[in-house]
Amino acid sequence: MSINRPVATALAAALCLLTAACGDSPDSGGAGARTTGAAASKTGYPVTLENCGRKETFERAPSRVVVMNGASVAEVSTLLALGLGDRIVANGQSYGMSEVPGRAEAIKKLPTGDVKLNEAYDIPREAMLGLRPDLVLSVTTYGFDQKNGFATRDQLDQVGAASYVSPQGCDDDPSKMTVADSYRLLRDLGRIFDVSDRAEKLIAASEENIAAVSEKVEGEKKPEVMVLFSTMRMGGNEFSSVVANGIINDILTKAGASNAFESAARTTFADLSKEKVAATAVDAVVVIAYNDPNPAAYARKLLKEFPQWPAARNNAYVTVSDSMYLGPSNDLAVAKIAKKLHPDAF
Numbered sequence: 001m002s003i004n005r006p007v008a009t010a011l012a013a014a015l016c017l018l019t020a021a022c023g024d025s026p027d028s029g030g031a032g033a034r035t036t037g038a039a040a041s042k043t044g045y046p047v048t049l050e051n052c053g054r055k056e057t058f059e060r061a062p063s064r065v066v067v068m069n070g071a072s073v074a075e076v077s078t079l080l081a082l083g084l085g086d087r088i089v090a091n092g093q094s095y096g097m098s099e100v101p102g103r104a105e106a107i108k109k110l111p112t113g114d115v116k117l118n119e120a121y122d123i124p125r126e127a128m129l130g131l132r133p134d135l136v137l138s139v140t141t142y143g144f145d146q147k148n149g150f151a152t153r154d155q156l157d158q159v160g161a162a163s164y165v166s167p168q169g170c171d172d173d174p175s176k177m178t179v180a181d182s183y184r185l186l187r188d189l190g191r192i193f194d195v196s197d198r199a200e201k202l203i204a205a206s207e208e209n210i211a212a213v214s215e216k217v218e219g220e221k222k223p224e225v226m227v228l229f230s231t232m233r234m235g236g237n238e239f240s241s242v243v244a245n246g247i248i249n250d251i252l253t254k255a256g257a258s259n260a261f262e263s264a265a266r267t268t269f270a271d272l273s274k275e276k277v278a279a280t281a282v283d284a285v286v287v288i289a290y291n292d293p294n295p296a297a298y299a300r301k302l303l304k305e306f307p308q309w310p311a312a313r314n315n316a317y318v319t320v321s322d323s324m325y326l327g328p329s330n331d332l333a334v335a336k337i338a339k340k341l342h343p344d345a346f
Contacts, residue, residue, distance in 0.1 A: 006334070007023055010274075012178070016133030021336065026292060026329055027136075028191060035261070038213065039205050041258060043123065044194055044196070045058060045059050045060055046058060046193075046306050046309060047092070047191050047192060049164070049188060050092040051062055051101075051163075051164055051165055051170075051188075052141060052169070052170035053170070054153060054163075054320065056162045056163065056164065057162075058162060058192055060190065061081040061193045061194050062135035062162065062193065063087055063134060064089045064131070064132060064133050064134045065084075065088045065089065065133065065134070065135045065137065065263070066088075066089060066091075066092075066113070066123065066128065066133040066135070066136045066137070066325075067079070067088060067090070067092055067137050068092050068123055068136065068137060068138045068143040068150075069095055069117075069120075069121055069123070069141070070092075070093070070095075070122065070124055070138055070139035070140060071105070071139070071164070072139035072325070072326070073093045073094055073095045073322050073327060074139060074166055074185060074279050074326035074327040075093065075138075075166060076091050076093040076110065077093075077100075077103060077105055077107075077141065077322065077328055078185050078186055078189055078327060079106070079137075079189065080103060080106055080155065081189065081197060081202055081328040081329075082189060082193065082195050082202070083195070084189075085106065086108060086196070087193070088111065089111060089113060089131055089132075089133065090111060090112055090113025090115060090123065090131050091107070091111065091112060091125055092112070092115075092122055094107055095107070095290065095291070095322050096290065096291035097290075097291070097321045097322070098321055098322045098323075098329075099320065099321055099322065099329055099332040099333070100116075100322075100323075100329055100332070103322070106316075110332070112124050113127070113311055115127045115129050115131070117130055118148075119151050120148060122150065123150070124149045124150065125149060125150055125155070128150070128151040128156075128175045129151060132159075133156070134160065134161050134162065135163070135164065135192070135266070135335065136151070136161055136162070136164070137163075137164050137166070137327070138161045138163070138166070138227060139165070139169050140164055140165060140169035140172040141169060141172060141246075142164055142167070142172060143262070144156075144163060144165070145156040146159075158342065161166060161307035162192075164188070164192070166181075166185050166326065167181035167182075167184045167185055167188075168181055168326075172219045174246050174247070174268050174326070175244075175246050175266065175267055175268045175327060176246070177210070177246045177247040177250075178247055179206075179247060179250050179251065179254070179279045179330045181247065182247070182326050182328065183206070183207075184329055185327075185328075186199040186202055186319070186328055187199050187200075187203070190337070195340050201309065202209075202328055205327070205331075206328070206330065206331040207331075208229070209216075209331040209334070210254050210330070210334050210335075213254065213255065213331075213334050213335050213338045214254050214256070214338075216256065216338070216342070216345040217254075217256030217338050217341075217342045217345050218256075218344060220256050220342050221282050222257050222258045222259050223258070223283035223316070224257075224258055224259075224280075224281060224283045224284075225244065225252055225257045225259060225282070225283065225284045225285070225286055225337075226260050226261060226277075226280075226282045226284075226285050227242070227243040227245075227248050227259065227261075227285075227286040227288065228241045228242045228243060228287065228288065229241040229288050229289075229290060229301075230287045230288070230289055230290075230292045230298035231289075231290055231291065231292045231294045231298075232290065234269055235269070236244065236271060236284045236300050237271045237272055237274075238272075238273065238274050239270075239271075239272040239274065239276075239277050240270075240271040240272070241269065242261050242264070242269065242270045242272050242277070243261070243263050243268065243270075243288075244266075244267065244268065244269060245257065245259075245262065245265070245266065245267065245268055245325055246262050246268045246326065247324075247330070249262060251324060251334055251337070252286075252337065254334045254338075255333075255334045255335075255337040255338035255341065256338055256341060256342055256345075257284070257337060257338075257341055258298075260280055260281070260283075261280065277306070278306055278308070281309065281310060282306070282309040283309075283311055283313045283314075283318035283341075283343065284311050284314075284317060284340070285299050285303065285311050285316065285318070286317070286318045286319075286337060287299045287302075287318070287319045287320070287322075288319075288320055288321065288324055289319055289320070289321050290321070294317055295319040296317070299319060300315075303315065303317065304344075317340075318321055318336060318337050318341070318343070319335050320336060
């Protein structure tokens, strides 16, 4: 999940941090990711990535990874999908549910580093340095901003820790994000950890799944869809959690649908009045559930509130969770939405 900074506090306030570990076995030895070892000659190292105008060079796979909260689950989900859960020494990300069986539970079991979070519900500078990371992941550059009390990328570099900002995070503008950015995140982490083969298999499977769905719905009339969260308000209006732009629009397109509120804002979210929502013809509703045990109830309530919508007459709604965001599982969202909106095509 990747969203605008004003949303981060609202989301992160609900995040809980739990302990344990999972994944493959880490490299033996205590040397960090920036240390040259004998194993380097047997792998694809050194690896250099250009990231937000910086060059990060890895001589070996990181073994002490810290995942910052950033109101995201993209980074931790990608690490788990690549089988790298045990490289994590502190994870700040959580979502509470997932389209992927077992993922939410796996995230809950990851170590948190017993960190006292700051007012932004993330890992402050001194605590970060005390974790002795060799790689720190952040969804945007916000997580490395000294003004926010975080360790900067230069400060991390001074203690031998690499840093990485996820795709579209350099400008802190997820409104431009697409599914291709999820693949880029997989590829980048695949290179960093020398598991590019795993990354490419995940990408190929996702592309194949999405292509199969898109082929089935090609030529079908595209319903106008409203996408919103069930448990959050992000602005002054009653409907401030309506998605206008970003990766979600790419997912809708691939599922044979259009965003009814794409033109309502240039940012990721539109802050809409009830009157504006009522005046828009909505063919279907996609409710994104964040720690909501019953998003379907919210969807039904919404349809009852706007009986003039075609969506209300047809009882057309879909509930999704983490597959709608930056991360390794966008194909699941595409399939789930397409099958609901175009049942006759499947």
